[in-house]
Amino acid sequence: xxxxxxxxxxxxxxxxxxxxxxxxxxxxxxxxxxxxxxxxxxxxxxxxxxxxxxxxxxxxxxxxxxxxxxxxxxxxxxxxxxxxxxxxxxxxxxxxxxxxxxxxxxxxxxxxxxxxxxxxxxxxxxxxxxxxxxxxxxxxxxxxxxxxxxxxxxxxxxxxxxxxxxxxxxxxxxxxxxxxxxxxxxxxxxxxxxxxxxxxxxxxxxxxxxxxxxxxxxxxxxxxxxxxxxxxxxxxxxxxxxxxxxxxxxxxxxx
Amino acid sequence: xxxxxxxxxxxxxxxxxxxxxxxxxxxxxxxxxxxxxxxxxxxxxxxxxxxxxxxxxxxxxxxxxxxxxxxxxxxxxxxxxxxxxxxxxxxxxxxxxxxxxxxxxxxxxxxxxxxxxxxxxxxxxxxxxxxxxxxxxxxxxxxxxxxxxxxxxxxxxxxxxxxxxxxxxxxxxxxxxxxxxxxxxxxxxxxxxxxxxxxxxxxxxxxxxxxxxxxxxxxxxxxxxxxxxxxxxxxxxxxxx
Numbered sequence: 001x002x003x004x005x006x007x008x009x010x011x012x013x014x015x016x017x018x019x020x021x022x023x024x025x026x027x028x029x030x031x032x033x034x035x036x037x038x039x040x041x042x043x044x045x046x047x048x049x050x051x052x053x054x055x056x057x058x059x060x061x062x063x064x065x066x067x068x069x070x071x072x073x074x075x076x077x078x079x080x081x082x083x084x085x086x087x088x089x090x091x092x093x094x095x096x097x098x099x100x101x102x103x104x105x106x107x108x109x110x111x112x113x114x115x116x117x118x119x120x121x122x123x124x125x126x127x128x129x130x131x132x133x134x135x136x137x138x139x140x141x142x143x144x145x146x147x148x149x150x151x152x153x154x155x156x157x158x159x160x161x162x163x164x165x166x167x168x169x170x171x172x173x174x175x176x177x178x179x180x181x182x183x184x185x186x187x188x189x190x191x192x193x194x195x196x197x198x199x200x201x202x203x204x205x206x207x208x209x210x211x212x213x214x215x216x217x218x219x220x221x222x223x224x225x226x227x228x229x230x231x232x233x234x235x236x237x238x239x240x241x242x243x244x245x246x247x248x249x250x251x252x253x254x255x
Numbered sequence: 256x257x258x259x260x261x262x263x264x265x266x267x268x269x270x271x272x273x274x275x276x277x278x279x280x281x282x283x284x285x286x287x288x289x290x291x292x293x294x295x296x297x298x299x300x301x302x303x304x305x306x307x308x309x310x311x312x313x314x315x316x317x318x319x320x321x322x323x324x325x326x327x328x329x330x331x332x333x334x335x336x337x338x339x340x341x342x343x344x345x346x347x348x349x350x351x352x353x354x355x356x357x358x359x360x361x362x363x364x365x366x367x368x369x370x371x372x373x374x375x376x377x378x379x380x381x382x383x384x385x386x387x388x389x390x391x392x393x394x395x396x397x398x399x400x401x402x403x404x405x406x407x408x409x410x411x412x413x414x415x416x417x418x419x420x421x422x423x424x425x426x427x428x429x430x431x432x433x434x435x436x437x438x439x440x441x442x443x444x445x446x447x448x449x450x451x452x453x454x455x456x457x458x459x460x461x462x463x464x465x466x467x468x469x470x471x472x473x474x475x476x477x478x479x480x481x482x483x484x485x486x487x488x489x490x491x492x493x494x495x496x
Binding site: 094115116117146147148172175190193194197198200201202205208209210212213216220221224225226227228229230231232233234235236238239241242244245250252 | 323324326327329330331332333334335338339342389390391392393394395396397399400401402403404405406409410411412413414415417418419420421431432473474
């Protein structure tokens with residue numbers, strides 16, 4: 001049965017907007033299952049070139065805190081959450097998160113698993129659930145510390161305080177910062193621009209960046225060498241370089 | 256054997272590797288890469304210098320990627336071989352016992368960006384235009400950039416840079432941490448020279464150990480890194496060795 005926790009709106013230009021509103025009555029598990037099925041749709045639909053992940057004016061990723069669960073339930077929830085975040089990382093298409101409101105706890109974890117975040121000044125980010133004794137469970141502690149460093153991550157997690165868009169921009173959590181109402185259109189502009197680039201290079205590049213980040217330099221460079229060589233057996237490489245030499249825009253197919 | 260694509264100058268204990276292809280852009284052709292490897296081997300062995308500066312100064316570009324005309328018809332095995340050649344240069348620069356300062360005098364694109372990232376740190380002129388335009392050409396970089404850029408600027412900026420393929424200016428590069436310092440055009444070269452000369456005054460044994468330890472820190476867990484540091488410090492800091 002289709003649910004309204006998260007919905008996909010595909011535009012004519014191939015951009016899909018994934019609205020993850022959630023609701024105050026839903027559990028984190030229900031929201032994650034809904035997300036899981038939406039991500040599968042986004043990955044498998046060839047008409048979709050790129051994804052904007054965002055909330056509604058009512059909120060982003062609203063759900064009940066994951067309290068009062070048994071040990072087994074908590075482990076299962078964490079396992080589901082981590083699978084969903086990895087599925088987002090492996091989407092194979094560019095995905096920008098746009099935050100113009102509160103982005104906390106589960107929402108913050110989701111944003112951290114996308115390619116990067118664009119925000120408005122009144123955005124806020126944090127893990128306030130520490131006040132109830134809860135910590136991130138979808139990989140958020142690991143992704144945040146890799147992104148902004150250990151000290152900043154500990155400060156955010158220990159205090160449970162939220163930071164605004166400007167502070168998030170200053171510490172490198174947010175790539176681009178815009179006035180209210182401008183973040184979504186500007187992010188869409190940027191995503192459309194990215195979609196004129198080679199889909200195959202973006203997919204392979206994303207995979208190599210993710211795989212290479214956690215291993216030693218020498219092994220990562222071997223992996224990259226092979227992926228680089230692979231590009232030269234694909235249509236996009238011939239087309240991209242020929243277009244550059246002909247001084248015309250390339251017509252990539254992703255093949 | 257003389258160099259065709261670069262010049263080497265030595266002054267006040269600093270060795271300068273100055274890319275000078277004779278054209279507007281210093282392309283990382285096979286010849287240029289081989290000459291750079293040779294230049295770093297030469298300077299590494301030269302006891303009279305304590306630091307190296309790599310730059311395209313006073314030209315318009317630092318370095319750009321490979322010759323697209325040459326690359327467009329590469330087969331996969333040729334591409335693999337080319338990646339290996341490039342990676343062997345960056346390995347040469349990183350294993351050079353002397354600090355290497357990247358002095359980014361202008362346009363720095365693709366393989367040129369990877370070349371800049373193999374330096375120990377980067378000083379940029381305010382006219383810098385830096386990009387990694389692989390996705391515009393239908394490829395990813397094969398010169399270690401997919402590993403190094405995310406470690407230098409974080410995964411999120413790295414993905415934006417790779418996916419957009421756009422050129423970023425000096426201030427943006429500084430904010431992301433891609434360059435460590437930006438200087439106005441007229442102050443750029445004096446600042447590069449002053450920084451390199453200051454570093455070159457310090458004992459080479461300490462500089463080399465520092466470079467090796469910091470490179471190792473990226474690939475080892477904290478305890479192993481601390482062991483390495485203890486060994487190096489025990490040797491270096493002992494007055495009677």
